[in-house]
Amino acid sequence: MFEEVCKTIEEYELMDHNATVVVGVSGGPDSLALLHILHRLQSIYKLKIVAAHVDHMFRGEQSKEEMEFVLSFCRTLNIICEARQINVKAYAQKHRLNAQTAARECRYQFFQEMMEKYQAHFLALGHHGDDQIETILMRLVRGTVGKGLSGIPIKRSFAGGFIIRPLLWVTKTDIIQYCQEHKLNPRFDPSNEKDTYSRNRFRKYVLPFLKKENPKVHVHFQYFSELVAEDEQFLEELSIEKMNKVLERKTSSYVMMNLTEFKKLPSPLQRRVIHLILNYLFKGHRLTAVSSIHIEGIKKLIHQSHPSGMIDLPMGLKAIKSYETLNLTFEQHKPKPYRIQIEIPSVTNLPDGKKIICETFNGVPSYKSQDVFYLPQDQLVEPLIVRSRKAGDKIHVKGMNGTKKVKNIYIEKKIPIEKRDVWPIIEDGNGNILWIPLLKKSKYEVIDVTNQSYIVLQYKEQ
Numbered sequence: 001m002f003e004e005v006c007k008t009i010e011e012y013e014l015m016d017h018n019a020t021v022v023v024g025v026s027g028g029p030d031s032l033a034l035l036h037i038l039h040r041l042q043s044i045y046k047l048k049i050v051a052a053h054v055d056h057m058f059r060g061e062q063s064k065e066e067m068e069f070v071l072s073f074c075r076t077l078n079i080i081c082e083a084r085q086i087n088v089k090a091y092a093q094k095h096r097l098n099a100q101t102a103a104r105e106c107r108y109q110f111f112q113e114m115m116e117k118y119q120a121h122f123l124a125l126g127h128h129g130d131d132q133i134e135t136i137l138m139r140l141v142r143g144t145v146g147k148g149l150s151g152i153p154i155k156r157s158f159a160g161g162f163i164i165r166p167l168l169w170v171t172k173t174d175i176i177q178y179c180q181e182h183k184l185n186p187r188f189d190p191s192n193e194k195d196t197y198s199r200n201r202f203r204k205y206v207l208p209f210l211k212k213e214n215p216k217v218h219v220h221f222q223y224f225s226e227l228v229a230e231d232e233q234f235l236e237e238l239s240i241e242k243m244n245k246v247l248e249r250k251t252s253s254y255v256m257m258n259l260t261e262f263k264k265l266p267s268p269l270q271r272r273v274i275h276l277i278l279n280y281l282f283k284g285h286r287l288t289a290v291s292s293i294h295i296e297g298i299k300k301l302i303h304q305s306h307p308s309g310m311i312d313l314p315m316g317l318k319a320i321k322s323y324e325t326l327n328l329t330f331e332q333h334k335p336k337p338y339r340i341q342i343e344i345p346s347v348t349n350l351p352d353g354k355k356i357i358c359e360t361f362n363g364v365p366s367y368k369s370q371d372v373f374y375l376p377q378d379q380l381v382e383p384l385i386v387r388s389r390k391a392g393d394k395i396h397v398k399g400m401n402g403t404k405k406v407k408n409i410y411i412e413k414k415i416p417i418e419k420r421d422v423w424p425i426i427e428d429g430n431g432n433i434l435w436i437p438l439l440k441k442s443k444y445e446v447i448d449v450t451n452q453s454y455i456v457l458q459y460k461e462q
């Protein structure tokens, strides 16, 4: 096993000469073997080794005894040992965490502190090949997708340096044998046997079967882990590039996406782009994992034939589709309804950022367009009003008998939902809708060569 671990260290460049390495040592076989191996490499790499032990205070005297054991083991090898007792139960209660998560958080805080104290480059941990198999299988069973399926990384950034795991290519059996050969006499944590933990059930019931099928199964899982990590990194970079092309607006609580561009992406990139956006929006919301249910929900909303729709996501996030736009937003604001009187003449600023210019006009209008409306002076019923839509709004459409629902006009013209609430509607003193700028004119616009006197309304950009 020693040779195998040395090979891993070299191949993955897990160690530099003259480096300072903090080693997480629980007192169990994995980390004890790891410490022993690194100690053997100390003179070759000219390493400074610091063992770091946390007593989680779960098992009273027994865990204290483990701490004493680690301290004395390090003394015999002449290795610096930092040990700390942390009341994890109290920490878990305070932060409302389960015991395992709390223990992990406390441990990593301590490791970080030790790395800073000793200005260490590496934190070495004793995860091995069987841990890798368990982790990947547990995640598959739990429904993890993407990068999470790569399991435990052999080297990753941490506290200004790297976490390294030199034992990932060896098995628990190799480690136990190593401990026996070198008479290391490790401590065994009884909680590793409990059926209540999911990991222990995988270890006890699934691993023996896999190892019987193929004693080298850990090699295949490790290889799988590295391939997935590599593929995922490549796809993530590609997805970031594509995401930047489909995003039209982005703040910490709001994202607007162009669906015409989005739909051109191949399906795996579509999923990843959604995943990236959700991760970005949920950042800081203490949501550990974006679930595939949310990603698929958004994808379905985008591809459904109906041009508009909305789904609710965790933490009050909403995905709102409107024609070729998807808005993902935590913002709940709905535009306020408005009603403004139009003086003659005047310039009226509108909530949609545009303006209505109202003037009198003498002569026969020759310019006809959807952004200008001519009302014969003798038809004017004051006051003229510009307002937002109301339920049941109807317009007597120019050149048509009867009325038409304004709502149907918005649908026909594919006006996005969020724009409908601010779109201006002009009505007269009788409450008749005269004009919906850019969309529809009413029968009240009558241009007649015998008439030389009009009110002209123009809808313009600022």
Ligand SMILES: Nc1ncnc2c1ncn2[C@@H]1O[C@H](COP(=O)(O)OP(=O)(O)OP(=O)(O)O)[C@@H](O)[C@H]1O
Residues within 6 Å of the ligand: 023, 024, 025, 026, 027, 028, 029, 030, 031, 032, 052, 053, 054, 055, 056, 107, 124, 125, 126, 127, 189
């Ligand atoms: N209490 C602890 N103090 C210091 N390091 C720890 C502690 N618990 C775990 N570690 C580090 O994290 C690694 C993985 O922990 P985990 O609990 O998954 O493994 P384990 O199977 O219990 O390992 P070991 O046989 O070393 O106890 C350990 O190998 C060790 O390097």
